Amino acid sequence: xxxxxxxxxxxxxxxxxxxxxxxxxxxxxxxxxxxxxxxxxxxxxxxxxxxxxxxxxxxxxxxxxxxxxxxxxxxxxxxxxxxxxxxxxxxxxxxxxxxxxxxxxxxxxxxxxxxxxxxxxxxxxxxxxxxxxxxxxxxxxxxxxxxxxxxxxxxxxxxxxxxxxxxxxxxxxxxxxxxxxxxxxxxxxxxxxxxxxxxxxxxxxxxxxxxxxxxxxxxxxxxxx
Amino acid sequence: xxxxxxxxxxxxxxxxxxxxxxxxxxxxxxxxxxxxxxxxxxxxxxxxxxxxxxxxxxxxxxxxxxxxxxxxxxxxxxxxxxxxxxxxxxxxxxxxxxxxxxxxxxxxxxxxxxxxxxxxxxxxxxxxxxxxxxxxxxxxxxxxxxxxxxxxxxxxxxxxxxxxxxxxxxxxxxxxxxxxxxxxxxxxxxxxxxxxxxxxxxxxxxxxxxxxxxxxxxxxxxxxx
DNA sequence: GCATTCATTTGCGTATGCATTAAAAAACGC
DNA sequence: GCGTTTTTTAATGCATACGCAAATGAATGC
Numbered sequence: 304x305x306x307x308x309x310x311x312x313x314x315x316x317x318x319x320x321x322x323x324x325x326x327x328x329x330x331x332x333x334x335x336x337x338x339x340x341x342x343x344x345x346x347x348x349x350x351x352x353x354x355x356x357x358x359x360x361x362x363x364x365x366x367x368x369x370x371x372x373x374x375x376x377x378x379x380x381x382x383x384x385x386x387x388x389x390x391x392x393x394x395x396x397x398x399x400x401x402x403x404x405x406x407x408x409x410x411x412x413x414x415x416x417x418x419x420x421x422x423x424x425x426x427x428x429x430x431x432x433x434x435x436x437x438x439x440x441x442x443x444x445x446x447x448x449x450x451x452x453x454x455x456x457x458x459x460x461x462x463x464x465x466x467x468x469x470x471x472x473x474x475x476x477x478x479x480x481x482x483x484x485x486x487x488x489x490x491x492x493x494x495x496x497x498x499x500x501x502x503x504x505x506x507x508x509x510x511x512x513x514x515x516x517x518x519x520x521x522x523x524x525x526x527x528x
Numbered sequence: 529x530x531x532x533x534x535x536x537x538x539x540x541x542x543x544x545x546x547x548x549x550x551x552x553x554x555x556x557x558x559x560x561x562x563x564x565x566x567x568x569x570x571x572x573x574x575x576x577x578x579x580x581x582x583x584x585x586x587x588x589x590x591x592x593x594x595x596x597x598x599x600x601x602x603x604x605x606x607x608x609x610x611x612x613x614x615x616x617x618x619x620x621x622x623x624x625x626x627x628x629x630x631x632x633x634x635x636x637x638x639x640x641x642x643x644x645x646x647x648x649x650x651x652x653x654x655x656x657x658x659x660x661x662x663x664x665x666x667x668x669x670x671x672x673x674x675x676x677x678x679x680x681x682x683x684x685x686x687x688x689x690x691x692x693x694x695x696x697x698x699x700x701x702x703x704x705x706x707x708x709x710x711x712x713x714x715x716x717x718x719x720x721x722x723x724x725x726x727x728x729x730x731x732x733x734x735x736x737x738x739x740x741x742x743x744x745x746x747x748x749x750x751x752x753x
Numbered sequence: 754g755c756a757t758t759c760a761t762t763t764g765c766g767t768a769t770g771c772a773t774t775a776a777a778a779a780a781c782g783c
Numbered sequence: 784g785c786g787t788t789t790t791t792t793a794a795t796g797c798a799t800a801c802g803c804a805a806a807t808g809a810a811t812g813c
Contacts, residue, residue, distance in 0.1 A: 313766065338794070349768045350795090358580055362587040364678070371775055371794055386676045389626075393618040401614075451611045453589070457682055538796065563764070574798045575765090596764055596805055755813090762807070769800080779790065 314348045318356035321346055326365050326376055327466050333527060336373040363460050378527035379464050381520045387461045388513035392506055394458055395442060398449025400502035403493045407448065412494055415444045419486045426480065431473050438479075439466075441486055445505070448493070468528045472519050481511070539573045543581035546571055551590050551601055552691050558752060561598040588685050603752035604689050606745045612686045613738035617731055619683055620667060623674025625727035628718045632673060637719055640669045644711045651705065656698050663704075664691075666711055670730070673718070693753045697744050706736070 322342070325331045343353045357374050360366050367375045379387075409416075421437035439462070446458050485508035492501035519525070547567070550556045568578045582599050585591050592600045604612075634641075643666040650659035664687070671683050710733035717726035744750070 315766075340794075351767050351769090354796090355580065355583055355766095358583050359587060362584060370796085373794080383678075386678045389622060389676060390619070390678055390682070393622050394615070397614060397618050451614060453608075453611045453615055453686065457615070461678065540796075565764075576797050576799090579765090580796095593765095595766085598764080756811100757813095758809100758811075760807100760809070762805100764803105764805085766803085767801090769798100771796105771798085773794105773796080775792105775794090777790100777792070779788100781786105781788070783784100783786090 314352035315355045318342075318346055318348065318352045319359055322356055322360055323365065323463065326360075327463065327470075329467070329470060331376050333376050333378045333467070336369075336375050338373040342374070364464060379468050380527045381517060381525070383464065384468055384516060384520065385513070387464055388509065388516065390461055391442075391458065391465075392509035392513065394454045395446060395449075395509060396502045396506040398446045398451065398454060399489055399493065399505040400498040401450060402445060402448035403496055403498040403501035405448065405450065406496045407493065409494065411448075412490065415441065415448065415490060415493075418444060419483060419490060422483050422486065426478060426483065429478070434479065435469060435473055438482070445489070468516070471525065471528050472516060475519055475523060476515065482508070485511070539577035540580045543567075543571055543573065543577050544584055547581055547585055548590065548688070551585075552688065552695075554692070554695060556601045558601050558603045558692070561594075561600050563598040567599070589689060604693050605752050606742060606750070608689065609693055609741060609745065610738070612689055613734065613741065615686055616667075616683060616690075617734035617738065619679045620671060620674075620734060621727045621731040623671045623676065623679060623683075624714055624718065624730040625723040626675060627670060627673035628721055628723040628726035630673065630675065631721050632718065634719065636673075637715065640666065640673065640715060640718075643669060644708060644715060647708050647711065651703060651708065654703070659704065660694060660698055663707070670714070693741070696750065696753050697741060700744055700748060701740065707733070710736070 322331070331337065339350045339353050339357070342357075343350045346353065357366060357368055361368055361374075364377065366377055369375055418437045418441040422434055422441070425431070425434035425437055442462075443459070446455050449455075485504060488504045489501055489508065492498075492504060547556070556562065564575045564578050564582070567582075568575045571578065582591060582593055586593055586599075589602065591602055594600055643662045646662035647659055647666070650656070650662055667687075668684070671680050674680075710729060713729045714726055714733065717723075717729060
């Protein structure tokens with residue numbers, strides 16, 4: 304997970320990383336506007352790399368560039384979450400299927416198994432942050448095993464949007480006890496080479512997660528994140 | 529399909545449109561490199577809007593910016609087509625399902641029906657171009673009816689990549705006779721409000737299309753488009 | 754000849770400046 | 784006072800300039 308090629312990162316790339324991180328952490332709050340020149344000053348560079356970075360983040364759906372109003376950090380509304388979860392459901396389920404078709408060895412699946420164990424531990428320890436990290440690692444790895452670069456990109460893109468929602472909802476939501484049962488079932492199906500099982504089980508898992516999340520959003524009247 | 533608000537389009541937007549169009553038409557051939565300054569001169573503007581446009585097209589997967597080598601127009605290899613069709617299969621099938629769930633009226637589905645008729649006519653007239661246009665319209669409209677903005681965006685993005693492949697393969701491939709049967713079946717399922725049927729039928733349709741295309745690519749040893 | 758070092762070119766990353774024009778503020782008429 | 788026009792302000796879109804590093808080519812040593 305680290306960029307161990309430590310070549311002198313360009314300003315544009317740094318701007319992308321920093322802005323993204325600030326948005327995900329909520330330091331740049333949803334709905335707020337920021338002038339290019341402000342951001343430039345904040346990050347200690349000129350407007351040019353800021354503009355380029357903003358353009359990229361715009362195409363990733365994190366913000367919107369509005370002439371004369373600055374860049375606006377986008378909300379994630381419940382309707383957005385519905386859209387996003389639907390996409391994740393479909394694409395990850397396919398990835399699970401493909402992973403099962405690929406007949407990976409246990410060694411290949413070691414990392415995936417590890418994330419499941421981490422989730423168990425995190426739940427024991429009631430450490431929600433750790434659970435969330437491991438959960439994300441599980442899903443990322445699953446998609447990677449599905450061997451479709453474009454799906455990886457798409458999923459990672461929409462995940463950036465989910466992450467903000469998680470920031471708010473993580474501590475509201477009930478302990479995800481059922482969740483790891485699903486993960487194990489998906490894992491087992493992949494290991495055994497049962498594509499349909501892997502697919503359907505993961506789909507069920509995602510639909511469940513979607514239902515839980517939307518329920519929370521409704522109950523707490525969270526109309527934007 | 530038209531931008532009828534004829535406000536003075538920015539250079540960056542024009543650059544995006546023109547470069548995209550040149551790539552889709554093959555005027556900028558896959559695998560070729562182009563200096564930012566060349567493109568700037570070609571389109572009669574400075575490097576700044578060209579860079580911004582290239583950045584956007586890069587995130588859409590049409591090209592790649594490589595320091596000192598210029599922007600490279602990307603190939604679409606058979607492996608890419610596999611990835612793309614897998615994505616289209618999943619997301620469009622979901623759209624079909626959702627469209628069926630939405631219980632659209634016949635009036636709402638008029639446009640979709642129209643595209644099917646156009647395909648019939650085009651097949652009668654053996655007009656492959658017209659068929660391809662209508663086919664694309666069908667798929668686009670189907671996704672629109674699925675009411676998921678993000679899916680619309682993703683599908684339109686990968687479609688740009690498919691379009692280039694179609695440019696080459698359209699005249700090699702057999703007349704898509706079976707195809708419109710699928711379209712009608714999907715349409716009927718949507719009209720009747722049968723989500724599972726719509727979904728499965730469309731999925732079958734896409735899997736079939738994928739098989740046909742990959743078969744052609746292999747038979748003709750088309751390793752990149 | 755061939756490798757190696759040095760000089761030169763050149764394309765990019767970024768800063769900067771400016772014209773444009775939308776928005777805000779001010780002036781004006783009623 | 785309030786709606787309308789004019790003026791002012793200021794953020795953007797874009798052109799341009801420039802330093803740097805990479806690639807290219809020349810020169811040198813062996």
